[in-house]
Amino acid sequence: MSEENGASKSEKLSNPQTWVDVHGDFLFGYAILRLKDTSTAEDAVQETFLAALNARDSFRGQSGERTWLVSILKNKIIDHFRRLSREVDFHNNDIDVIDDDFIASGPRAGTWKAGQRPSEWVVDAADLAEQKEFWEYLRKCIDRMPPHIGMVFILRDIENMKNEDICNVLTVQPTNLRVILHRARKRLRRCLEKIWLNTERSER
Amino acid sequence: MAEYRKERTVKKRPGMSAKAMLMMSKAMGGFMPTCREVSQLTSREFDEKLLFRQRLGIRLHLIFCKWCRLYRNQLQFIDNFLRRYSADVEKAPIGIEISLSDETRDRFKRAIKDNSK
Numbered sequence: 001m002s003e004e005n006g007a008s009k010s011e012k013l014s015n016p017q018t019w020v021d022v023h024g025d026f027l028f029g030y031a032i033l034r035l036k037d038t039s040t041a042e043d044a045v046q047e048t049f050l051a052a053l054n055a056r057d058s059f060r061g062q063s064g065e066r067t068w069l070v071s072i073l074k075n076k077i078i079d080h081f082r083r084l085s086r087e088v089d090f091h092n093n094d095i096d097v098i099d100d101d102f103i104a105s106g107p108r109a110g111t112w113k114a115g116q117r118p119s120e121w122v123v124d125a126a127d128l129a130e131q132k133e134f135w136e137y138l139r140k141c142i143d144r145m146p147p148h149i150g151m152v153f154i155l156r157d158i159e160n161m162k163n164e165d166i167c168n169v170l171t172v173q174p175t176n177l178r179v180i181l182h183r184a185r186k187r188l189r190r191c192l193e194k195i196w197l198n199t200e201r202s203e204r
Numbered sequence: 205m206a207e208y209r210k211e212r213t214v215k216k217r218p219g220m221s222a223k224a225m226l227m228m229s230k231a232m233g234g235f236m237p238t239c240r241e242v243s244q245l246t247s248r249e250f251d252e253k254l255l256f257r258q259r260l261g262i263r264l265h266l267i268f269c270k271w272c273r274l275y276r277n278q279l280q281f282i283d284n285f286l287r288r289y290s291a292d293v294e295k296a297p298i299g300i301e302i303s304l305s306d307e308t309r310d311r312f313k314r315a316i317k318d319n320s321k
Contacts, residue, residue, distance in 0.1 A: 017313065017320075020309055020313050024312060029301055032302060042308055049315065053319050102239055102243075111238065111239045111240075117271045125284070135301075160286075163252075178251070182244050185250075189279060189282065
């Protein structure tokens, strides 16, 4: 199943000296989407290469070399979030007030506030240029999220980790995780609409 | 995968009137969710299977509510994007297109060399 990108297709790993040139940029791009700054991303990639070097003998070749390196990098990223989660308040509810898109009371309670309604998007997912843009804007929108929301979003929706695994890694209660995910997705939708798709509001 | 095209003729169609909402709510025996609840359930549906009455509530609400339809479609669009392009790391652009600086590249190569012995 491994369609290789320049890496050898054999069951053996290529010479570690070539890893930086063959996989370096790819791993860096992968890391920088998920980690906030360049130096953290670089450190994660370097740690990945060194960990891979030590674990060379355990490579069985069921997956491609790049897939194997990415799986090591994934673990580095998860470790980073685990450490970071100790400094972050997952019960921070301050944003509740400003975060409310819905009318609070009256006959229309629970319906969209006039200025907060979603607008139509103009985007073609098959367009390659838009695919590239997507990752750029995704990164910008994650940067705008409070750190605890960003972390949860990356692990769940980008890394596709299971909810219970995320609860363990970040030490969050499942009900709390559910609320944070809802906020993350809501914020991301709004942010993409604002900075990327930038459509005029149909009703305001 | 869903594509979004601009509807040039913007119809002045309201989200849901308070009256319609109230009527639906009664018809559903109080189970008709509000927009707030639909947005929460829309998110939960990515993580867990909803109860039958929750799914039914969403369906009914969406018939009448353009805003929640947009909200839900757009969340699913984002999710499709993420799922489609993060499934296979061997070929997909799952990150930002970026190059390591020459310095960093050299630093990595040295580190690999030093640790290879």
